[in-house]
Amino acid sequence: MKGRSLIAASILSACTVSAMAQSSVTLYGVIDEGFDFTNNVRGSKAYELESGYVQGSRWGLKGAEDLGGGLLAVFQLENGFNINNGRLGQGGLMFGRQAYVGVASDKYGTVTLGRQYDSLVDFLAQTTANGNWAGALFAHPYDNDNTDNTFRVNNTAKYTSPTFAGFQFGGTYSFSNDTNFSNNRQYSVGAQYTNGAVLIAASYLQANNPSATATGAINNGGDENFLAKRLRIFGAGVNYTVGSATLGFAYTNTDVTDPVSSGYVGAITPPAGSSLSSLRFQNFEVNGKYQFTPAFFVGAMYAYTRTDFNATAGKLHPNYQTIGLMADYNLSKRTDFYLQGAYQHVGGDKTQTVLDVAYVPGATDVSSNSNQFVIRAAIRHKF
DSSP states (O other), rough: HHHHHHHHHHHHHHHHHHHTTTTTEEEEEEEEEEEEEEETTTTTEEEEEOOOOOOEEEOOOEEEEEEETTTEEEEEEEBBBBTOOBSSSSOOOOOOEEEEEEETTTTTTEEEEEEEEEHHHIIGGGGGGIIIIGGGGGGGGTTTOOOOOOOOEEEEEEEOOOOOOTTTEEEEEEEOSSSEEEEEEEEEEEEEEETTEEEEEEEEEEESSSSSSSSSSSSSTTSSEEEEEEEEEEEEEEEEEETTEEEEEEEEEEESSSSEEEEOOOEEEOOOOOOOEEEEEEEEEEEEEEEETEEEEEEEEEEEEEEEEEEEHHHEOEEEEEEEEEEEEEESSSEEEEEEEEEEEEEESOOSSSSGGGOOTTTTSSSSSEEEEEEEEEEEEEO
16 A cells, blocks of 8 residues: 555656646846936936836746647736835836736737737837837937837737747737727737848837726826827837947837826926917937947937927927937846936927926936936846
């Protein structure tokens, strides 16, 4: 009997190991912490310890289970947090960065359901400096095109195709979860093509009444680039790698109908007797990165943003110029130090709103004039 018990225990153990080998769960994270200096915050200088700029500080769980026949069950839960005070990010959500479950197939693609990134972030953002290697300080004004993922999309069904000869595409649809079907819903599509040294990507997104409800696609508790009647964004970009150098160009076009406020600078209130019908941002960016050694790179970015401010008093054209520089040195595969700075200048027509003063995304607040720069020295650790 004792021998039979040992044999049974051995068989059970073998089955358990086999089952575990067909599924996996990974714990991972990033801690990004550094010192920031801002030259002008409503007329004063600011010295701060800030969490998460190149990458938001986070921890997460992701896993997969083999269902057989080339099919996997997949999930990801990702929490954002502020290392300085331990508070949750993304408006206090437990898994505010990502939370989804779905099925994946090498042959047919991946379908996931939950809180996720839209197609602008998945495809187009990688052609910009902020969406690739530089982070928030290099984002376009007010992150108007969401290439720095200011908002995620809730209630979302996403499809991502396999890669066919370098070509991949995908899309999202986010339910409003409202009796008014289109009230705070979102949909997006995107695609990319890679061939050796060349990457080309394009995306489109539309959101109806973004941030207007607490349970819709874009939640007003922590996800808002604009509160408006409608948000439309499209763009395209290209990266080209030559040896140790990578050059990039991106164009994005953001149209905001009946804008009320920005999640970064608050209410956009035109002068008395005037009303604002729409805002349009056209962003033109060139960027480059040079990998001097496997452990050290330097990157630079310049972006010009032309704005159409359409009010009852007429059309105005403020513009924004943003310059960013960054150096990064890896101490190991998991830990690096980086130094970066961003400068913004606002020119063109005056709108007599908060849009007339400079604001580098990530700064504590707006400048008191048309210029602002932020310098950051930080350490980043991945686990």
